[in-house]
Structures are given as C-alpha cells and as structure tokens.
Amino acid sequence: MSISKPFKVKNLINGKWAGADTGKTLKSINPANTGDVVGIVPSSGKTDVDRAVDSARKAYQSWRLVPAPKRGEMIFRAACLIEQSKNELGRLVTREMGKILKEGLGDVQEAIDMAYYMAGEGRRLSGETVPSELPDKDCKSIRVPIGVFALITPWNFPTAIPAWKIFPSLISGNTVVFKPSSYAPVTASRLVELICEAGVPDGVINLIHGTGDETGEYLAAHPGIDGVSFTGSTAVGERLARVCGRAGKEISCEMGGKNPIIVMDDARIDLAVEGALWGAFGTTGQRCTAASRLIVHRKVYDDFLEKFITAARKLRLGDGLLPATDMGPLINESQMKKVLDYIEIGKKEGAELRLGGRRRTDGAFKKGYFIEPTVFAGAAPRMRIAREEIFGPVVAVIRANSLEAAIDMANSADYGLSAAIYSQDVNNTARAERDLDAGIVYINAPTIGAEIQLPFGGTGKSGHGRREAGGRGGALDMFTKWKVIYRDFSGRLQKAQIGG
C-alpha cells in the first residue's frame, strides 16, 4: 500500500486553525503499518486550553440565542457534507485506527445518522405546558442549554462518538471544546472542518489536540467548563466523575464493558456463531460493546465451540484497507501488550487456549500490531479473563447449566453495558430481557451495533451520569437543563397552595 504524506493537523480556536503554544507535536501512526505517519498533531498545553475555553464561553452568548431550528439547519448541512465525504472519512478512520474499511464506513454512517437525527431535534426540542392551579396564570417547562461542554472522545469510533457528543451539544445551544483521542486526531480534524464548512459560527466548536493526561484532564477540570462528556477507560472516567462531581459540573462517562452473549440449548447455533464472531472480533474486539464472554448452555457447548473456532480460524487478519481483510490490528503497542498479558493470564488461570493467542510479525504483519483472534474455552466466571475488560480480540467461552445460571454469570461482572441472548424460546428471551442487568439487551443479535436514536450506556463500571445518543431520555437530557416558567397575568399577587 502506498504511503501518503502526513497531514499537518492544527487546533481550532475561535475559527482560527493554529499549532499549540507549546510548539510540541504528536504523531498519529497507522497501526497496520507503523512506517505510515498519518498526521503530525499539536500537543496542546494549558494556555491553548484556556484560549479554547474562552472562545467557547464568548461564542455561547450568541449561539444560545440562535433559534434551534436554525442551529438544526447548520447541523443538517454538516450531515450532508459528512455524507458526501463518507468514503474519504471512512478510509481515514481505517488508516488511523485500523478497523476494516467496511467498519470505517459504518463508523462514518453512525456520525451521519446522528447529525440528521439531531438536525431534526431543532424543531422538536419540546417541553411541557401544563395548567396552573391559579387563574390567569400559565406554566411551562423549557429545555435550555447548559453552557460550555468539554467533549473527550476515544480512538475506536473516530467519527461516530464525536458526533454523538458534538451534534446534541450544538442543537441544544451549548458551545464546545472538543478533545479527540491523540490516536485518531486527523479524522477528528476533518470532521470539524466539515462542521465549520456547514456554517457553524466561529468559537461554537473549538478543537484542541493533545494527550488525555495533559490536555484532556486539564480541560475537564477547567473552571470555564460547565459539563463534560467523556468516552474512554473506566479508570479515567471514574477520576473525571470525581473531579466534576466536586466542581458541580454535569458529567457523563461512557466507559468499559465485559459484554456477554448467552447461547441457549434451543438457539439457532449457526446464527449464534455468526453473531458471536461479529461481536467478539468486529473492530478487533476494541469496542466497549464487544462480546468478550460467551456463556453457552452445556447441551450445545461442544457443538457451538467447535463451529465457533472453525469460523474464527477463517478470519483473515491484515490491513483494514485491503478488501480481503476481516480483522485489523490493535491500536498501539501498549494496547497490544495489554492484550498479550491477558492471554498469559488466561493460560495461567487454567482456561484452555483453543485458538490464536499470538502476535503475528511475519511478512506483511511485521510493522503492525496484529494479534490473532483468540478463543479461551472452559473459562470460569471468577477468572480475570472473564471479568476484566481486555479490549482486544480475546473471548472467554464459559459453560452454563441453565438459563438462570447463565444470567447470574452474565450479571456477575462489574460492568453492564450490553448483553445478548440467542434462543428461539420466547420465554427464555423474555426472562433474559427482564433479568439481564445491562443498559442494552439484544435478542438473537450480538452485543454490538446500537443505533443512534436510542439512549446508549450502561450500568456499574460501564457508565456514569446521563446516557448518550437517543433524544429524550438520552442525549438531550445530558446537554440541556430544564427551566420552568410561571407567568401570572392576573395583575395581582396570587399565592400558590394558598390561593388568591
């Protein structure tokens, strides 16, 4: 694959693109080929963040007064522009973070969906009007913006997750400082360029590049920030939640998962195998919704396992830009090492390594972070590989004796993002739907693939604060606050609860 020149990416503050005050830069590297530098990116310091927050604060004063349908029109134009650039962005996603091109394009489609959906919310940001208990008086509740949001996003969905945060923020009348992952900064910059091209005024969206430790944490704690929306690791999310809680800021954290798929004895095994394959190895297992536990009824355990391993063995590892590839690399060296460490842990814990388990360094794999699809069978719920998030192509297969036992195992993890059951028995699926303790439950479908029109998020260590995506009950609740207006047109003092 020919290598293009690195993009020179900049920060965007008050409509102006510029490098960081620090003069420092970071590199964005293609994880399938570390010789391919995708971009050179500013590594921002405190003064850069200060200026970005200041710009967003100033822009907020006028943006909040732009009628929501007008804000929606700009977002609609952004949706059209992103749609026109889908191929370019999709390729960039793959080059920058490694997922296969089909998934890179899916990532962009999710951003497009969110933009169109939120554009429509401009004409629907409704509250309630209700009767007053007093004459010549009316009352209503309205949604108002919160102020300036810090949006901190991960590398695994370089356009979709930023879109989940940017468009609901903007439609609600907030302004933002967006800090994308330093592992997918080029895609983020391109997305922001398109949003600006759609006519969003200067200062409404500000983009600051840098590392999470240096730039992200300073941004989240900044006194000029009213709310933080974060997607990333549980360790960082919990820390940000504490910082924001102390400062009285709005906070939503979307964090890890240890998502189970239950396969019952009455399941369609071919369907379950296909679903488990997609859930476990799609995006190289680097989704917070990835299926990392397969809890299989003992009666179909052997049959399922054999078919699953046979299918997983056929997955072609490689550069995600090549059409034949089924699974791309891990994002970086430290993530790769973490996954390899977990494989060692799994072996020591006594799980049976039935497939994969190795890094590939031969031939075309030499310059990338490739690990084979890895299957551990005979795992027990107490094992670390069955409890801790690995964020890689490693799945633990666990045997269960009954539906109740399977659900108990599913619920025994500290995480509760998504969970799935494969069964043709309506009673089994109804029980699972009721009893699985997760934010998202799938019936006869894998744990990945949430759609943007519904709230996304989980329980326990998976999520903190309000849900993302969706409208009411989801993103709009995160990015607006309620204001209640009582209007008395009686011309006299009327006392609620006491009367005239």
Ligand code: UN1
């Ligand atoms: C994530 O892994 O952080 O449901 C988000 C899904 C995608 C979003 C995943 N729509 O798998």
